[in-house]
Each structure stands twice: as C-alpha cells, then as structure tokens.
Amino acid sequence: MIHQQAFGAASLGRVRRWLVVGNLMLAAILCIAAWMSLHNAREGDEDTARLTAENLATSMSGEVAAELSVIDNALATVAERYGKTRQSADRATVLAEMVDEQQTLLKHVSAVRVTDASGDVLIPKALAGRVFHFGDRSYFERARSRDATVVSEPLRSRVTGAWIIVVARRLINADGGFDGIVLTELTSEHFSQLFAGMELGRSGAISMRASDSFVLVSRHSASEPQSAKGLGLAIVSQALRDGVARDPARGWYVTPTALDQVERVTAYRQVPGYPFTVYAGLSTSEYLAAWYRQALELWLLVAVMIALVGAISALLYRGQQREYLGRMAADRLTREQELMLENDLVGMVRLRERVIQWDNRAMANLLGYASAELRGMSMRELYLDEATFDHIGRAGYGALRAGERFRTQVQMRRKDDSPLWVDLSGMLVSEDESLWMLVDVDALKRSEETAQSLALRDALTGLPNRRLFEEKLADAQQQALRSQRGVAVCYLDLDGFKPVNDTHGHDAGDAVLKEVALRLQQSLRGNDVVARLGGDEFAIVLSASDDAGSTRTVLQRCLAEIERPIRVNEHHTEHPTEPQTVRVSASIGVVLAQGTCDIGAVMRGADAAMYAAKRAGKARIHFGPTVSGEAAAALLPRAALGVDTARHVA
Numbered sequence: 260m261i262h263q264q265a266f267g268a269a270s271l272g273r274v275r276r277w278l279v280v281g282n283l284m285l286a287a288i289l290c291i292a293a294w295m296s297l298h299n300a301r302e303g304d305e306d307t308a309r310l311t312a313e314n315l316a317t318s319m320s321g322e323v324a325a326e327l328s329v330i331d332n333a334l335a336t337v338a339e340r341y342g343k344t345r346q347s348a349d350r351a352t353v354l355a356e357m358v359d360e361q362q363t364l365l366k367h368v369s370a371v372r373v374t375d376a377s378g379d380v381l382i383p384k385a386l387a388g389r390v391f392h393f394g395d396r397s398y399f400e401r402a403r404s405r406d407a408t409v410v411s412e413p414l415r416s417r418v419t420g421a422w423i424i425v426v427a428r429r430l431i432n433a434d435g436g437f438d439g440i441v442l443t444e445l446t447s448e449h450f451s452q453l454f455a456g457m458e459l460g461r462s463g464a465i466s467m468r469a470s471d472s473f474v475l476v477s478r479h480s481a482s483e484p485q486s487a488k489g490l491g492l493a494i495v496s497q498a499l500r501d502g503v504a505r506d507p508a509r510g511w512y513v514t515p516t517a518l519d520q521v522e523r524v525t526a527y528r529q530v531p532g533y534p535f536t537v538y539a540g541l542s543t544s545e546y547l548a549a550w551y552r553q554a555l556e557l558w559l560l561v562a563v564m565i566a567l568v569g570a571i572s573a574l575l576y577r578g579q580q581r582e583y584l585g586r587m588a589a590d591r592l593t594r595e596q597e598l599m600l601e602n603d604l605v606g607m608v609r610l611r612e613r614v615i616q617w618d619n620r621a622m623a624n625l626l627g628y629a630s631a632e633l634r635g636m637s638m639r640e641l642y643l644d645e646a647t648f649d650h651i652g653r654a655g656y657g658a659l660r661a662g663e664r665f666r667t668q669v670q671m672r673r674k675d676d677s678p679l680w681v682d683l684s685g686m687l688v689s690e691d692e693s694l695w696m697l698v699d700v701d702a703l704k705r706s707e708e709t710a711q712s713l714a715l716r717d718a719l720t721g722l723p724n725r726r727l728f729e730e731k732l733a734d735a736q737q738q739a740l741r742s743q744r745g746v747a748v749c750y751l752d753l754d755g756f757k758p759v760n761d762t763h764g765h766d767a768g769d770a771v772l773k774e775v776a777l778r779l780q781q782s783l784r785g786n787d788v789v790a791r792l793g794g795d796e797f798a799i800v801l802s803a804s805d806d807a808g809s810t811r812t813v814l815q816r817c818l819a820e821i822e823r824p825i826r827v828n829e830h831h832t833e834h835p836t837e838p839q840t841v842r843v844s845a846s847i848g849v850v851l852a853q854g855t856c857d858i859g860a861v862m863r864g865a866d867a868a869m870y871a872a873k874r875a876g877k878a879r880i881h882f883g884p885t886v887s888g889e890a891a892a893a894l895l896p897r898a899a900l901g902v903d904t905a906r907h908v909a
Contacts, residue, residue, distance in 0.1 A: 745805030
C-alpha cells in the first residue's frame with residue numbers, strides 16, 4: 260500500500276508537471292499566434308493609412324502646382340504682350356483688356372491687379388474710392404528684380420483683409436523700362452475649398468504651408484471645416500520639423516497635430532516648382548478602429564480558450580488525485596491533451612524524419628484533407644517546390660537543433676494544388692521528432708498584395724501611378740546602362756480636356772482619360788512604360804531610346820492616336836442623348852537621358868519641356884536638353900531652354 264501511495268504521488272507529480280507545461284505551452288502558442296496575427300493586421304492598416312495619406316498629399320500638391328502653373332503662364336502672357344506694345348498711350352488700354360481677359364479665364368483667383376512702378380494700384384483704378392499701395396511688399400521688390408514669376412508668403416490682403424498669397428510678375432515696356440507689376444491673389448479659403456473635396460474621414464485634415472518658414476497658408480479639417488486657426492502662423496510639431504529636415508520634398512510621420520492635438524498619420528509632398536508643401540493627415544483613432552475591435556475579439560477568444568484549457572486541466576488533476584495507478588493517469592492525461600490540441604485555430608503536426616506521424620483537425624482542415632489522411636505523408640508533398648522544402652530543412656532544423664526558435668511565412672500546397680500562405684513555427688520534441696504549428700495568414704497576405712497594387716496603380720485607368728512610374732524609370736535606366744543605350748522620358752498633358760469636362764460632364768472626362776490610356780498602351784512597345792501622374796497628365800518611358808528621331812516617330816504615332824475622335828455618352832437627369840464624339844490633343848515634353856541620372860531631375864526636365872510645348876502653342880512635341888549622369892544636377896535651370904525639335908504634323 261505504501262508502495263502504491265508513493266507510486267501514486269510520483270504519478271500525480273508527473274501529471275502536475277505535464278499539465279503546467281502543456282497549459283503554458285498551449286497558452287504561449289495561442290498568444291504568439293494571436294499577437295502575430297494582430298501585429299501583421301496593424302502593420303497592414305498602418306501601411307494602408309500611410310499610402311492613402313501619401314496619395315492625398317501627392318494629388319493635392321499636383322493640383323496646387325497645376326493652378327499656380329496656369330497663373331504663371333497667364334502672367335507671362337500679360338508681361339510678354341505688354342512688352343511688345345510700343346505706344347505708351349496704348350499700354351493702359353492693353354493692360355485693361357488683358358486684366359479683364361485673365362480675370363475671366365483664371366476662375367480660381369480672387370483678383371487680378373496691376374501697379375505702377377512705385378507700387379500704386381492702377382487697375383482696377385479705384386477700390387471703394389481708395390488707392391492702394393503695394394510698393395512696400397517684399398514680393399514687389401522680388402518681382403522688380405527678376406524676369407520670372409514670384410510667389411509671396413501668406414499675408415493679409417489690404418483690400419479685403421482676407422489671408423492670401425500673391426503671384427506676381429514685372430512689366431517691362433518696349434523701351435526696357437520697369438512699369439510696375441501684374442499680380443493675382445489666391446485666398447486661403449480657395450485652397451480650403453479645394454482640400455474639402457478629398458475624403459478625410461471624420462477627423463482628417465489637409466493643410467498647405469510655406470516650405471521654408473512653415474507658415475500656414477490654408478487648412479481644412481473635417482472636424483472643424485470653418486476654422487481659420489493658425490493662418491499666417493508657424494505652429495507645427497517637432498515631428499514635422501524633423502521629417503522635413505530629413506527630406507524636404509516628401510515624407511510622413513505620426514504625431515498629434517500642433518493645432519488641434521489630434522494624432523494623425525501625416526504625409527507631406529512639396530508642391531513641384533513652388534515654395535509650398537501640402538500636408539495630408541488621417542486620424543489614427545479612425546484607421547485603427549477596426550483593428551481595435553479585432554484585437555478585443557481575438558484576445559477574448561484566446562482568454563476563453565486558455566480558461567477552458569485551464570479548467571479542463573484542473574478537472575484532470577483532481578481526477579488524477581483519485582487515481583493511484585500511474586498508467587491510468589498517464590492515459591487520461593494523454594486523452595485530455597489530445598482534446599486541447601484539437602482546436603480550429605492553429606494547425607499542428609508531429610514529424611519524424613520529416614514524415615507526418617500525427618496531425619490535428621485544424622491541420623487537416625487547413626490543407627483540405629480528411630481526418631488522418633495526412634499521416635504517413637512526406638512534408639515534401641505539402642511544399643510548392645523542392646527549393647522551399649530544402650530551405651526549411653536547412654534553416655528550420657538547423658535553428659531548432661541550435662536551441663533557437665524558428666518561424667517563417669511560407670506558401671504550402673492544399674490538396675487541390677492551390678497555394679496557401681501559412682505562418683510556420685516549430686520546436687524539437689526529441690532527437691528525431693519535431694512539432695510544427697501552422698496559422699492561416701492567406702487572407703492577410705492577399706490583402707497586403709491588394710493594398711500594394713492599389714498604392715501603385717491609378718484607380719481610373721489601371722496605369723502605374725507616379726510612385727510605380729519612378730520605380731520603372733529606375734529599372735529602365737539600369738537596363739539601358741547595361742546595353743549602353745539611353746531612355747526617353749516624356750510628360751504628356753492633354754489639350755482641350757477641360758472643355759470636355761465642362762461641356763459633357765466628368766463621366767465623359769473619365770471616359771476620355773481611359774481611352775487615351777488605352778491608346779497610349781497600344782501605341783507603345785511591350786518594354787515601354789506609360790503612367791498617369793494625375794488629372795490629365797501622363798508620363799512615358801521609351802526604353803533603349805537615345806536619339807530624337809526614333810523618339811519623335813513613336814510620340815507622333817501616340818499624338819495621332821490621341822487626336823482621333825473619342826466617343827462619349829452624355830447622360831442628363833431625364834433625357835439621355837445619343838453617343839457623341841469629342842477631340843483632344845496633347846502637349847508632350849521629352850528629355851533624353853543617358854547613363855545613371857538623378858530621376859527627380861530628369862522628371863522635372865520632362866515636365867519643364869512639356870510646359871514649354873504648352874507655351875509654344877500646344878499640340879506639339881518639345882525636346883528639352885539631353886541629360887547625362889554628370890549634367891543631371893544642372894538640368895532644372897536649363898530645362899526651359901529646350902527647343903521644339905519635333906512638332907505635331909496633322
């Protein structure tokens with residue numbers, strides 16, 4: 260009897276130890292699996308929010324640049340025409356006509372004004388019976404001293420009292436004398452209305468600041484749409500300053516916004532060619548709301564499972580206290596542990612010499628097999644290829660035999676031969692046996708791939724967006740470098756697109772953009788790249804193209820395809836009409852790049868060449884200076900000096 264009691268006590272001790280280890284191990288497995296799943300889900304949500312914010316900032320900076328570029332072109336036209344007017348008596352009339360014309364064309368500006376050489380406002384002649392003087396403004400002196408358009412810091416309008424920015428250009432008469440400046444005013448409210456059109460959620464915000472001083476030009480907050488808080492001030496967070504210090508042109512950060520203390524993931528993009536930066540922020544509490552609910556539900560499930568396992572273990576131990584026969588206790592413990600391992604969340608498999616000896620229900624369900632059908636099967640049959648099987652054998656078992664944990668994400672093969680992403684981790688049970696855990700992460704992986712595709716593709720046309728275009732341009736440069744060839748980088752902006760939108764509606768405009776994208780793809784070679792940068796602006800990379808003649812031939816073919824009539828449907832509320840046709844053309848700027856050039860400089864050169872084509876009369880091809888690796892840094896100041904080397908032939 261004493262021997263039986265001692266044997267029973269020893270058996271109970273062994274049972275107690277096995278139960279503690281088993282519960283801790285299972286709890287650890289469940290917690291690790293839950294943590295990994297939540298960690299990956301959170302990273303995916305954060306990446307999605309960051310990419311969304313970056314797309315918002317990129318889109319808004321492009322729109323602001325486009326508006327300022329239109330004003331720049333308009334003021335240059337006024338200054339050029341004024342400089343060609345010989346008779347002083349005619350100049351005032353010419354100015355008045357041009358101001359009226361530009362006031363009508365530039366719908367987004369609040370005012371177009373002209374000053375004399377001292378800074379007194381000439382046109383309009385009088386505003387509420389007063390004459391306003393702008394000669395003491397800093398932009399006046401900057402405009403006087405250079406033959407270029409200048410943009411002011413945010414300031415209070417002396418006429419309306421509203422916060423504005425001023426875009427100005429000097430007027431030089433036919434005799435070479437300075438006669439004053441022509442200027443336009445853009446209100447902070449205009450930019451706020453522009454930003455309000457973006458989807459920001461309940462607490463998102465978009466703002467625009469001066470790039471150097473961080474002075475706030477305009478801001479739209481979804482939670483405070485009418486707020487003018489911070490205008491004209493430089494109230495910013497340290498995270499913003501640190502991000503801009505690292506990269507002034509583009510970046511992102513997560514921090515509470517200084518103006519309202521709402522934590523946001525904020526992406527910023529510098530407005531191309533102008534001294535402003537657009538900041539787009541999405542509230543962290545909103546984009547992580549679904550993740551918080553998921554975390555709560557998953558941890559509650561893990562807690563219930565651990566509690567259930569603990570309760571089962573307690574019942575098992577109390578049952579073992581009533582039993583003194585070690586074999587019966589060991590058999591009961593084995594049965595209870597098998598129940599614990601048969602869960603629906605984590606697939607488990609025990610291997611000997613990489614052959615399956617045992618698997619749980621979750622493992623069979625995960626891979627589409629019937630119960631016990633996997634037993635006796637080599638793990639090679641579950642991997643997609645021999646290389647993956649060999650890699651797990653070397654890296655996985657090497658780590659386990661060294662006393663380390665091994666975990667990786669890998670694709671395995673279902674019974675129907677379809678691939679499945681799993682999170683795989685393992686541990687050694689004995690010298691020749693191992694236990695492996697598999698968690699289904701296929702949905703997460705595919706959502707990451709979908710998010711990556713959305714981040715790199717234009718939603719309307721399916722073409723690469725600016726980010727993917729830059730990557731493909733870098734690849735094309737490397738391939739051209741290996742073949743000792745060059746590439747042609749082209750910016751294409753549609754001419755006559757705005758009237759299509761205005762006359763036929765935005766659905767027709769979208770149809771035109773999709774048709775133009777399709778025609779460009781069909782006109783190019785398989786190794787060429789076409790992307791949509793935003794609005795009606797496209798970009799093209801012609802691989803292994805280092806001479807103007809072959810490039811011109813390809814682009815003239817593209818131009819001819821674009822100018823073919825495009826059918827659109829015009830739908831009214833009550834009376835749909837028959838399909839109609841519209842025509843658009845394009846202005847194309849080209850830069851031939853040889854060697855390893857700075858991508859940003861090459862793209863700016865193509866953009867400048869495109870605007871030169873616009874100024875030269877539209878519907879044409881304009882070649883900027885050829886760029887080599889050594890000349891890339893000096894490209895931007897010389898880009899506007901390119902010459903029309905190819906014009907459209909009707």
